[in-house]
Every structure is written in structure tokens, then in C-alpha cells.
Amino acid sequence: MPERADGSPRWIVRRALKVAVAGALHAAGAHRAVGTLRRRQAGGARVLVVSYHRVTHDYRASAREGLASLLVSADTLRRQLEQLGRTRDLVSLADARRILAEPPGTSRARDVVTVTFDDGYADVHGVALPILRALGAPATAFVVTGLVGTARRLPHDRIYAALAELAARGIPPERAGLPRAPQALLDACARAGPAATLDRLIARLPHPRLLEVADALAARVGLADADLPAGTRV
Incomplete structure (x- = not known):
């Protein structure tokens, strides 16, 4: 559950409204009623899986260096898990699988969450x-065991870093002069910036093609894996 670096007024207003509505529903006990209803409908405890990527002590600094969408601050992680633990049991993935395999109607006091x-x-x-x-x-x-103990970085981090470097130089990806520029890269270029372009590439290209794009972009801007932020290390 990553955080967001967008500080636009519109987003701040939306977030404030969501917090206010959630607080009102929580105060009215809606969360307990919904939880009971869903358990009855499903015939047992629900299993929630929460997924994270990178965890950082300094969210703002890390967001300036890399993909903000993959980040969560250490403080936010702690508070989210504390909140989840108040209403659910924190269990291992193996236990979550076992609970999912339980026969319908199995009685369990609380829903569970696995991280x-x-x-x-x-x-x-x-x-x-x-x-x-x-x-x-x-x-x-x-x-990703193939990267452990090496200086290599994940393809999405490499592509984002190269696209961000092109943007910093004022060079649109479609004008980067890449040898045999991948048509998918040209099609994916987004006005919203490097992160949006990366999302489109991941959605459209298989892994081998993503590696080709990462290599071509890195060569164009002269960016070695070791030049990427330390936090992107596996």
C-alpha cells in the first residue's frame, strides 16, 4: 500500500473527504456490521493480503530519487500494520492458505491479514x-534471486531512471535517437511523465522486451545500474 507524492490541492481535498467519510462510518460501527455480514456471506473468515515493495525512513527523499509508487515510509508501514492488527489476526502466508482451504462454515472470531x-x-x-x-x-x-549479490537493478527501476534522466535533459523519449527505437516505447510515451510511460510499457511488453528497452535507454543516457539510488538494490 504505497503512499503518494502528489500534493495537488484537488487530491488533498479528495483525501480529506475520504478520511471524513471513513471516520463517520467507523464511529457508527459500520465496519463491524459489514465485517459480520461478509463473514456470513462467505461462510468463514476473510483473508486480506497487503502487498508492499520498498520501505524507507525518508519518504520524500526516496520519492525524489526513484519510483514513488513503490514506496511506503517506515512510520506509515508501522501504523498500517498496527491498525490492521486491531481488527484482524496477522498471519503467515502459509496460514492464510490453510485458512482459505478450510471448509465453508468454519467458525473464526476475526478475519486475517497476511503481509x-x-x-x-x-x-x-x-x-x-x-x-x-x-x-x-x-x-x-x-x-528476484538472480540479482542478489550483484550491482544489477530491476528493469522497472532502470527504465524509470533513464526516462527521468531524459526528462531532466528536456529530451522526449521519442526523440532520444535510440538505435532501432522500440515502437512500443514510442507508443507508450505519456505526457504525464516517466512513471506513466513506465506503467504503459509494463502493461504492453513481455519481460524480454522490457529488458531491451532498459538496455537501450541506459545506453542512450550513459546510466549504469550502479548509478541508480542505493535503495533500488535487491
């Missing part, structure tokens, strides 16, 4: 693990 971390960024160990230990919260990390 996962995608990609296996190093800060899951350095920043998230102490929080998980302090809260007694099990978690599962999915690690």
Missing part, C-alpha cells in the same frame, strides 16, 4: 524487518 513484499528490495530487511519483529507480524518476501 507480502514484492521484488525483494534490500530495505525490506534493513527497514521493514525491525518493524515486523516489534509487532510480531509474519511476512513473506518475494525475491
